[in-house]
Structure formats: structure tokens, C-alpha cells
Amino acid sequence: MRAVAAPRVVIVGGGFGGLYAARALRRAPAAVTLADRSNHHLFQPLLYQVATAALSPANIAVALRRVLRRQRNVSVVMAEAVAVDLRRKRVELQGGALDYDYLVLATGATHSYFGHDDWAAHAPGLKTLDDALEIRRRMLLSYEAAERETDPDRREALLTFVVVGGGPTGVELAGALAEIARHVLLRDFRRIDPAAARVVLVEAGPRLLPAFPADLSQAALERLQRMGVQVRLGIAVTGIDGRGVALGAERIESRCVLWAAGVQASPLARSLGVPLDRAGRVPVEPDLSVPGAPEVFAIGDLAAMKMPDGRPVPGVAPAAIQSGRHAARNIRRLLRGEKTEPFRYLDKGSLATIGRAAAVAQIGRLHLSGFIAWVLWLVVHILTLIGFRNRFIVLIEWAVVYLRYERGARLITGGAQPRLSDRC
Amino acid sequence: MRAVAAPRVVIVGGGFGGLYAARALRRAPAAVTLADRSNHHLFQPLLYQVATAALSPANIAVALRRVLRRQRNVSVVMAEAVAVDLRRKRVELQGGALDYDYLVLATGATHSYFGHDDWAAHAPGLKTLDDALEIRRRMLLSYEAAERETDPDRREALLTFVVVGGGPTGVELAGALAEIARHVLLRDFRRIDPAAARVVLVEAGPRLLPAFPADLSQAALERLQRMGVQVRLGIAVTGIDGRGVALGAERIESRCVLWAAGVQASPLARSLGVPLDRAGRVPVEPDLSVPGAPEVFAIGDLAAMKMPDGRPVPGVAPAAIQSGRHAARNIRRLLRGEKTEPFRYLDKGSLATIGRAAAVAQIGRLHLSGFIAWVLWLVVHILTLIGFRNRFIVLIEWAVVYLRYERGARLITGGAQPRLSDRC
Numbered sequence: 049m050r051a052v053a054a055p056r057v058v059i060v061g062g063g064f065g066g067l068y069a070a071r072a073l074r075r076a077p078a079a080v081t082l083a084d085r086s087n088h089h090l091f092q093p094l095l096y097q098v099a100t101a102a103l104s105p106a107n108i109a110v111a112l113r114r115v116l117r118r119q120r121n122v123s124v125v126m127a128e129a130v131a132v133d134l135r136r137k138r139v140e141l142q143g144g145a146l147d148y149d150y151l152v153l154a155t156g157a158t159h160s161y162f163g164h165d166d167w168a169a170h171a172p173g174l175k176t177l178d179d180a181l182e183i184r185r186r187m188l189l190s191y192e193a194a195e196r197e198t199d200p201d202r203r204e205a206l207l208t209f210v211v212v213g214g215g216p217t218g219v220e221l222a223g224a225l226a227e228i229a230r231h232v233l234l235r236d237f238r239r240i241d242p243a244a245a246r247v248v249l250v251e252a253g254p255r256l257l258p259a260f261p262a263d264l265s266q267a268a269l270e271r272l273q274r275m276g277v278q279v280r281l282g283i284a285v286t287g288i289d290g291r292g293v294a295l296g297a298e299r300i301e302s303r304c305v306l307w308a309a310g311v312q313a314s315p316l317a318r319s320l321g322v323p324l325d326r327a328g329r330v331p332v333e334p335d336l337s338v339p340g341a342p343e344v345f346a347i348g349d350l351a352a353m354k355m356p357d358g359r360p361v362p363g364v365a366p367a368a369i370q371s372g373r374h375a376a377r378n379i380r381r382l383l384r385g386e387k388t389e390p391f392r393y394l395d396k397g398s399l400a401t402i403g404r405a406a407a408v409a410q411i412g413r414l415h416l417s418g419f420i421a422w423v424l425w426l427v428v429h430i431l432t433l434i435g436f437r438n439r440f441i442v443l444i445e446w447a448v449v450y451l452r453y454e455r456g457a458r459l460i461t462g463g464a465q466p467r468l469s470d471r472c
Numbered sequence: 473m474r475a476v477a478a479p480r481v482v483i484v485g486g487g488f489g490g491l492y493a494a495r496a497l498r499r500a501p502a503a504v505t506l507a508d509r510s511n512h513h514l515f516q517p518l519l520y521q522v523a524t525a526a527l528s529p530a531n532i533a534v535a536l537r538r539v540l541r542r543q544r545n546v547s548v549v550m551a552e553a554v555a556v557d558l559r560r561k562r563v564e565l566q567g568g569a570l571d572y573d574y575l576v577l578a579t580g581a582t583h584s585y586f587g588h589d590d591w592a593a594h595a596p597g598l599k600t601l602d603d604a605l606e607i608r609r610r611m612l613l614s615y616e617a618a619e620r621e622t623d624p625d626r627r628e629a630l631l632t633f634v635v636v637g638g639g640p641t642g643v644e645l646a647g648a649l650a651e652i653a654r655h656v657l658l659r660d661f662r663r664i665d666p667a668a669a670r671v672v673l674v675e676a677g678p679r680l681l682p683a684f685p686a687d688l689s690q691a692a693l694e695r696l697q698r699m700g701v702q703v704r705l706g707i708a709v710t711g712i713d714g715r716g717v718a719l720g721a722e723r724i725e726s727r728c729v730l731w732a733a734g735v736q737a738s739p740l741a742r743s744l745g746v747p748l749d750r751a752g753r754v755p756v757e758p759d760l761s762v763p764g765a766p767e768v769f770a771i772g773d774l775a776a777m778k779m780p781d782g783r784p785v786p787g788v789a790p791a792a793i794q795s796g797r798h799a800a801r802n803i804r805r806l807l808r809g810e811k812t813e814p815f816r817y818l819d820k821g822s823l824a825t826i827g828r829a830a831a832v833a834q835i836g837r838l839h840l841s842g843f844i845a846w847v848l849w850l851v852v853h854i855l856t857l858i859g860f861r862n863r864f865i866v867l868i869e870w871a872v873v874y875l876r877y878e879r880g881a882r883l884i885t886g887g888a889q890p891r892l893s894d895r896c
Contacts, residue, residue, distance in 0.1 A: 086884065087612060087616060087882070087883070087884045088882070088883050088884070104528040104529065104530045104531075104881075105528065105881075105883050105885060106528045106880050106881040106883060107528075109883050110880075110882075111660070111882040111883070113657075113660035113661065114660060114882065117659050117660045118659075123662040123663070125619070125620060126613075126616040126619075126620075126884075127620065143620075144620065177883065177885050178885055178886065181885065188511060192511060192550040195549070195550075196549060196550075196551065196567075196568065233537075235541045235542075236535070236537040236538060236541045237537065238547040239547070438880070440868070441865060441868060441869070444864070444865060444868075445865070456530050456534075456862070457528075457529075457530040458511070458512070458534075458535040458538065459511070459512050459529050459530060459533050459535070459601065460510065460511045460512070460550075461529060461601050461602055461605065462602065462886060
């Protein structure tokens, strides 16, 4: 008698959804393969802290192999998935392929420039470690170029930072940029005054943090304004080039524009051949399976998931984690010959940080802002960071940032030559 | 009566020599400008720890502005110097120039491929943070590619690491690579056995660590061999391409070759128009001034400095620091109308680390190896790291590396696409 080969489960994507799906298959009688184009799991909620020089990449990222080393039924493959062939049950990789019996698609979302792909070169978004290092590089080079610049207009443009998009990432970036200008760099330059730097946050909608209750949006707005951020609500960006941003007839000259406005699902969804929603997401069945392919699940930001009352599940880390675990549990049910069960999203609340000792939080009917919300934000993010070591060192780094207004990762890497001329 | 403008002192280079020169001018009645092409001071002795994923860039580098923020007579300019015009007393920068009354040249050294510049693409050296991140990237990608590779010969080549050069950097890199293979990655892969990886250290001379006493060279050799490193002495590399290394008639197939063999002085020296030595260094006067230009000093790895008995001063960090301070003191003497004094190098000994709890040390007639030398290495490097915060966090990172065989910075950044085909 020969042993029957274990069923093959392929997971594409090692973010929150994919990683928690792999972990939830720990005791499943299956051969699990996790494929990701990078070698690490990234704690994305803290990515803006790398972009603003408070934390190092290694503080918020950990090698996927390391996280999963003890789980012997998982192997990790570093490779980019380019297409899914539902009929042949195969994932095409760059330079290879993976056959599956069950598939979890967890490739998340990427930036959307709303059809203006030429804006990408001038306004980087924030999704990967490389994105964060590029933003850090541009931000620091702006100050260096301003210190050398003799023309006042060009100097002003170099000291103007524009963040497009008033969601959590935009609010966090704008708050951190204002802190860096007003406190961190205060005495470091001789010719420019970093405190004179201008941080502009542009949001097309009527308020910041649209997913939060209105009173918390207002609290965030007031706090940012007190920190010196110029918040522009109800104004859409109509153009971005190497020299600034157009808001209709108005123009803001800036050499450092950051994009936090729109996301769209990973392009892998398009290869499925099923109809997608406007954001490119897969409208999944209640059990998170792809329509017409009951052995394939789409989770996290790649999926358009619905709550029982029809409202969409938000694109946040807890939703990715919960849907990843749910897909894994449904695969285990299928392996046992049982029926799958529908996904129920448990809303634990929302958190967004604004700056030093300031955040907003909504937990059910409880609305918090200010210092208490910030402590909550701190505790939640420390506890959910993967790896004891990361947690401990991040706590120390934060303590230094908090106590001494110090940002230890003020390093320009990625190209030895400063491009000091006109672009930051 | 108008105030007389303070004399202008320009320092080119923010490494050990330049930074300590700037600090030693703290109380000098001068307007000091420090120019560097990067924005940070780098603690180069620990750079191999970034290349081998033990430390993060921010652990061993600090923004130059940050270090010098309190020293109000110094301004920092991030710019690359391209030439020195001794006659007009001017340093030409990319996109600018700096006029000086006194000049300190501290641009250090870069890799030398002994006329084989085509080797550079296949065998990166280790001088900057970007170098270290590139080496880390290649090393980690080799294992990832090997895990995917099905052809046994190609897999073996992907798991072969060659370090060229048996000085301190080569010994440190080879030791760290062996540790990573034998311990750190041990259970992380499913198809390959990282412990089967081959680390080869090639040295053209008859022994390792030629600047150390012979008994310590022997101790380092034995230790590396016990760690599984194949040490090849008395063999010169005759070719390097994208597939491996040629040693005369012999060939080692390898996708990851690291260069630690030769250095040459920074090309800025050539613009001085004075005769240079074989390594491109400026043969300075006893007071460290450039022949024919008593107001210009060359220090550290850029200068060919001599001890009173005629032996050359070694190219190590203490020599850079001491010569930087000495040049600054001579400038202060000149400012007071006094005569300059000759430089006397104080040899405090030599240290090189081999791996976990193993190092060699020579302090005068005292020769140490093993654990005691390693503790000494640890203490010296922690104490000389700039910035309390860096020291503290580096200690914690090292404790984790030591206690748990863990390397927390196992991140592949710098280009999202793995190049998995033939090159690591």
C-alpha cells in the first residue's frame, strides 16, 4: 500500500491574510506552499514609521521562513505569481508554476492613481518596504537640497510637503512630517529653518478619516491644525508633476508629494476571469470562495467581502487576519468532507494615530481621542507585532522618539548620489 | 569697526577622520563646513554585520547633522566633492563649490579590483551602507534561488559563497556566512540543507590577517576551519564573472562572490596634482599637510602616513581618528600663528572578529584569541559607537544574535523583483 499524497494547499501572498491562513492550517493534513514576491511579512500599519525615519525596516518586518520555520507542513517560495489558471488548478509564477488542490489568494492591494499612472513617479505611495525607504529618502533629501538652495522660491518648494489622501495613512504621514519639521530637525540646519516647512494634506471628501465617526474626524482635523498641518478638504488633485500639485486652478509648488489616496486590488485578480468590482476586487461568495471555483478562496484586500447586513467589510488588518483564518478553516472542512461556512466579520473598532501622544479610536459606541487613544494604539500595535524581539526593540525606539524627539533612522540609502538639482 | 570674517575651514568626508577633525575644531575661531556625499557618519567596523543581516543600517549610522547639531561653528553640506583646486583654494562640488582658507581631505578609500573593474559587478565590496544592503540582498537571494532550483549543479553553485581577501573584513564576512549557513538558517528551508552551503575564503598571501602576528593568523585560520570555512591561502584570483571565480586553472562555481581584497584611496586625491603612492594615497608631510600646500591636510585612508621609524601607519579607524584630530590641532596652531607639529601615531593594538565568541587581539606584546578577545572586541566596539541609543540597541541585537542564533535583519530590499534565474 502506498501513502496517499497530502492535498496541496497553495497560498499566494504573505501579508496578514496569507500568513494567518498558513498558521491556521498548522494541524491540517495538507502540504501547504506559501508564495510571496518578497521574503518577508510586513507589519503594514507601522510602515509610515519607516517612511518617516522613526523605525528601521527590520523593526516591522520578519522573514516569512523564520515565522513559519516550526510549521513543518508549510514551505515558503519567494516568487511572484502572475496568473491563476482555475481550470488547470495551477498558479503561474515568474519562472515556474504551482499546482493546487485548494488555493488561497491573498495578494492584497496596491496604489491606484485613478487612471493617472504618470503621477506614480512624482508621488510615491506606501505599500512596501521599498516604498517606505523611497519616501524617507525623498523627504530627507528635500531638506538637504533646501539647505543648499539659494533661490527663495525653489527653497520654499523644497520645504513644501504635500500628502494626498485623508485616510489613516495620509493623516499619519502628515502628522509625522509636521513633527519632523517642528521638533526633530529644529537645530540641525544652519541656513534653513525646518520649522518653516509647510505640510499640506489634501482630501477630496468633506472630512478626514471618512471611515471613522464624524466627531473623531473633527478631533483629528483640529489636532493636525494645531500641529501646523494645512488641511484642505473637499478639493481634488487634478495634476501632479515633478514640480508640484494642481488643485483645479490652484497650484502648490512642492518637490515632495506623497500618495495616500487610492488603492486597487492586486492585478492577479484579473487573471481569474470572474467579474470584479470597481476597485478590482473579487466579489466572493459568503464562504469567501471565488464564484464558480469552490476550492479557491480570496481574502483580505483582494476580496470584496460583505457583512450580513450588506455593508462592505473594511480594508483593514483585522479583516485580513479574520478572513485568512476563515478561509483556512473552510479548507479544513472541505478536507474532512464537510460543508463550508459563511464568513462573519467581527468589528473590533478602528484606530488611527495623528502624532506624538495623539490618536483617535472607535470601539463600538466608544469614541476616544487624544492621549488615551494613543496609549491604546501603542498597546494594540505592540501586542500584534510578530516576534518578541521586534516588540521589545520597537518599544525602546518609540520611547526614544517620544522622550527625546529623536528619529534614529535618518539615513539616505538607495543610490549614493543625491539628486540635488530640482527633484527631491 | 567691522568684524573680521572667521577663517573658513572645509572638511571633505564625514568618516572617522573628518568627523573627529570637525569635533576637534569645536572651540576654534573658524567657520567650519563639513561636506559628505552621504548624509550619515558610518561606523564602518560593524558594516559587515549589516551585510550579514545581524544589524540594521540605523544601528551603525547616524545623521552627520545630528552628531554635529550642537557645534554651532560647523555646517554640514550633503554634496560630492569632485576636485580640489589648490591654487584658487577651492573645492569643486557637484553643482557648487566651497572656498577655503584651510582644508582637511578625509575622503578615505574605495575598493580596488587591481585593474579588473569588470569584476565589480560580480563581486561587490563593502564600504557603504548601500554596499552592505546589496551584499545582504545577494546572500539571501542565493538561498531563496537554491530552494527553488531543481538542477543539482546550479543549486550547488547557488550555495557556494566565495570571499576574496583574507584581511579583517574577509575573515569577518567568511565567519558570519558560515554561521548563517550552519546555525541561523538551519530549519528554515524544506528542500535545501543550508548547512551544506560552502564558504570559501581566498587569500593570495601566505596567511590570513597579514597585519597581525603570525600566531593570531594561525588561530584565526583554525577557528574558521572548525566553523567549516574552506580557507585557500597563497592562491590569487585570476578571473570573476557572473558564474564564479577562476583561480588559475581551477574554477569555483558560485553565484555570490564578495570582494574584500584591495582598497585604493579615493579618486579625489588625483585632482591635487601631487605625486601619489601605488595605492593612490597622498604622501603627506610629517605634519599631515599636502606637499607644497601647508594649509591643506590629508588624513586617514586618503593619506600615506609614516611612523617615526619609517613604517607606514595602518589603514584602521584609530589612525583615521588620531590623524583627524591632529590635523585639526595643526589648523588651530596655524590660526594662532604658531608652527605645526608632526603627527605621531599611537598604536593601541589590533582586533578582528571571526564569529560567535571568537576573535583575535594584539595589544602591544599581548596576543589574545578566542572568547576573551571577543569580549574585548565587543566592549571596544560598543564604547566607540557614536550615540548612546545606538549602543544600547546594538547590545540588545547582539544579545539576541548570540543567545538565539537569530539574525533579525533578514530582509531583501532594493528592487522588488527577485532575480532568480542565474545570478544571485
